Amino acid sequence: MLRAVPRPPLPPLRTNYSDAGSMLxxxxxxxxxxxxxxxxxxxxxxxxxxxxxxxxxxxxxxxxxxxxxxxxxxxxxxxxxxxxxxxxxxxxxxxxxxxxxxxxxxxxxxxxxxxxxxxxxxxxxxxxxxxxxxxxxxxxxxxxxxxxxxxxxxxxxxxxxxxxxxxxxxxxxxxxxxxxxxxLGPIPPGVYALQNQASGTYVSLSPDNKTVSCWPEIKLEKTGVRLWEILPLGDGYSIKLHSTDKYATLQSGMGYRSKVTVSKLPAAWRIVPADSPLLANEGYVQIFWSDTEICWDLSGYGRKAAGTPVEVMFNKDYQACRLFKLL
Known part of the structure; x- marks a missing residue:
């Protein structure tokens, strides 16, 4: 059952909680x-x-x-x-x-x-x-x-x-x-934490301040879980690192395992609720590049290691590493 305020580290995750809830x-x-x-x-x-x-x-x-x-x-x-x-x-x-x-x-x-x-x-x-x-x-x-x-x-x-x-x-x-x-439609505009289903880790920014990667909550004690501002952009959405001017995009093309990065130039992403009604109700989505079938994928079939990069892959079959929960 929301910001220009710094977000402290999250507590142990509750199901469906709010502003990292729920992020809500x-x-x-x-x-x-x-x-x-x-x-x-x-x-x-x-x-x-x-x-x-x-x-x-x-x-x-x-x-x-x-x-x-x-x-x-x-x-x-x-x-x-x-x-x-x-x-x-x-x-x-x-x-x-x-x-x-x-x-x-x-x-x-x-x-x-x-x-x-x-x-x-x-x-x-x-x-x-x-x-x-x-x-x-x-x-x-x-x-x-x-x-x-x-x-x-x-x-x-x-x-x-x-x-x-x-x-x-x-x-x-x-x-x-x-x-x-x-x-409001399938994806209400808002500020969310993004959690990968396979790993349980959170989408954040690598130390190079350029590459998008996933990190366990325990590794985010100093910065807290990063939030992403999702706003309509045409028939898609822009995904911006909250309280910054950096947007998720692809800077090295759409090739196999191209890394998701950030840039001051926004990109239009297609955000689609999971095919499974149960997963969709729990807030799981897939994030596609524009009108293609190329989507976000956590490397290594959803490896839990800190700093595992978020890449793009052709969505040819169901994989938990390609599902992200909006919190």
Missing amino acids: VTPDTTNPPTIREGVYEIKDSVSGQYLNSVEASVYNRLCDDVLVLQDRASRYGKWEISRVGQGYTIKQVSSGLYCAIADGDQLQSQTVVLCPVPTVWVITFTDHTTQAVRVAWSISNYCWDTPPSGQGRLVSLGKVPNDPAKAAAFVTWYLESVGPNHN
């Missing part, structure tokens, strides 16, 4: 990172419980359902996050209802509910290392909060204090992506 980010060169639109499961970062809903008649007659935390994400636990100006709406996929505030007069401890009319929320990262986010009402300093433990905890509003140490006690959330917002 959209480009912004002047402001803090923002959340990428899509469909998510929303998980309490402390308890690991998932956001679901239950019938609300016993709690509030002004709404349809209330939000609760449960051990598993049910069919009521898929949430479509969509950008509205500088904020977001959060819609339950199964019902089409929105996370909302039913009574604007009394905010403290007010239960967050589901209604046909949405409330606009501000979703911000509280920790770039763990990708935890806070969800707050857009015109206040009240955020989603919940009691510290127990099954079926209701989600309500709590006032965030100005003291950072006290603010840290309020609940934060992980957004675990379960699919794109289909209104």
Whole structure:
């Protein structure tokens, strides 16, 4: 279920997490990172419980359902996050209802509910290392909060204090992506970490500052996992090393095992979701040169060694080394 901010090293990888999550980010060169639109499961970062809903008649007659935390994400636990100006709406996929505030007069401890009319929320990262986010009402300093433990905890509003140490006690959330917002097309523009399926290593830049290669997370402790900004370019996409003016391209032709490099001149890449629906839903794609069948391939059938180059190969058969996950 996003930036010109330096990215610290990633924690041990969670499945489908957000801004390296999930990376779950959209480009912004002047402001803090923002959340990428899509469909998510929303998980309490402390308890690991998932956001679901239950019938609300016993709690509030002004709404349809209330939000609760449960051990598993049910069919009521898929949430479509969509950008509205500088904020977001959060819609339950199964019902089409929105996370909302039913009574604007009394905010403290007010239960967050589901209604046909949405409330606009501000979703911000509280920790770039763990990708935890806070969800707050857009015109206040009240955020989603919940009691510290127990099954079926209701989600309500709590006032965030100005003291950072006290603010840290309020609940934060992980957004675990379960699919794109289909209104945006197959590959939403955004800032992503790219992880090779075969090796589990991350697409980065070699020490020569020219060659694109893959590195294990443990080797990226100083720089953090590098991010790539993917933006539409005609019917394809440009792939730019985030916060730089360098784009992924081919400078030595399209021959067998030509290395992917970076240049100030962008190239148009065709980014295609994996043929397997399961892999596509997990965010795996293949990256092709323009309208050809030449695609990115991690050398050595996806060798895990640090600095293994990303090359191009003719896509004549399925290979895990040719699949990259958008995080």
